Amino acid sequence: MAMVDLKDFSLSELERELPQISAEKFRAKQIFSWIYQKGVFDFDRMTNLPAELRNKLKDKFFIIGFKLVKKSISRDQTQKLLMGLDDGNLIESVIIPADDRVTGCVSSQAGCKYACGFCASGASGFKRNLTCGEMMEQVLLIKCNSEGNKLTHIVFMGTGEPLDNYDNVLKVIRIINSKESLNIGQRRITISTCGLVPQIRKLAKEGLQVELSVSLHAADDLTRSRIMPINKKISIKRTDRGIKRIHQRYQ
Numbered sequence: 001m002a003m004v005d006l007k008d009f010s011l012s013e014l015e016r017e018l019p020q021i022s023a024e025k026f027r028a029k030q031i032f033s034w035i036y037q038k039g040v041f042d043f044d045r046m047t048n049l050p051a052e053l054r055n056k057l058k059d060k061f062f063i064i065g066f067k068l069v070k071k072s073i074s075r076d077q078t079q080k081l082l083m084g085l086d087d088g089n090l091i092e093s094v095i096i097p098a099d100d101r102v103t104g105c106v107s108s109q110a111g112c113k114y115a116c117g118f119c120a121s122g123a124s125g126f127k128r129n130l131t132c133g134e135m136m137e138q139v140l141l142i143k144c145n146s147e148g149n150k151l152t153h154i155v156f157m158g159t160g161e162p163l164d165n166y167d168n169v170l171k172v173i174r175i176i177n178s179k180e181s182l183n184i185g186q187r188r189i190t191i192s193t194c195g196l197v198p199q200i201r202k203l204a205k206e207g208l209q210v211e212l213s214v215s216l217h218a219a220d221d222l223t224r225s226r227i228m229p230i231n232k233k234i235s236i237k238r239t240d241r242g243i244k245r246i247h248q249r250y251q
């Protein structure tokens with residue numbers, strides 16, 4: 001039987017899942033606390049769970065699945081983690097410490113289909129969307145590799161276009177924002193996009209308070225289309241109009 005990534009589950013989903021292995025619903029909160037609050041990724045160390053349940057969890061679920069391929073640390077203490085996924089794809093996460101904050105930069109896809117001229121991620125094309133669990137694993141590895149296990153901000157600015165993996169990215173945001181998990185405030189979470197206006201409009205209706213960062217890289221359509229092919233479909237004017245409408249709605 002294929003092992004299941006436990007980090008693919010929101011708390012309510014895990015509460016619904018546990019009875020299938022004859023475990024009480026309330027155990028889900030305990031498991032969340034071990035993984036996300038205490039940074040314990042080994043079921044055997046979850047000492048308030050009965051031994052029988054720990055064995056059942058070990059038979060069905062895994063918590064950490066990546067291989068850390070390379071860790072680079074720059075002089076300003078920014079760390080880059082290169083990680084191998086089980087299908088051989090590689091992704092990167094970055095830890096950026098600055099003053100009293102530590103920002104984790106998370107990848108949302110393996111590869112990217114938008115082929116921006118300045119970006120290495122798009123050069124080899126799109127491979128696949130990352131799962132919720134694969135993004136949660138980056139968040140956990142960022143946290144446990146940062147000094148003092150500190151993680152205050154998250155930016156979806158690694159490999160991939162986060163709004164092209166909309167449902168999984170939003171699920172991750174809701175999990176890391178929840179008080180049973182990492183409790184990172186929504187305003188400390190940024191989605192960086194090349195400007196997918198239909199998804200930006202959809203995001204505006206979600207009732208989230210996350211930050212949005214739109215990469216323009218040029219002030220006119222001719223230059224931007226040369227650098228960012230997405231501009232041929234969604235021009236600066238359309239991007240600007242879309243964002244202005246959202247601003248008006250919230251003023």
Ligand code: SF4
Pocket residue numbers: 112113114115116119120121122123158159160161193194
């Ligand atoms: S959308 Fe983002 S990840 Fe994709 S090619 Fe452009 S800058 Fe790179």
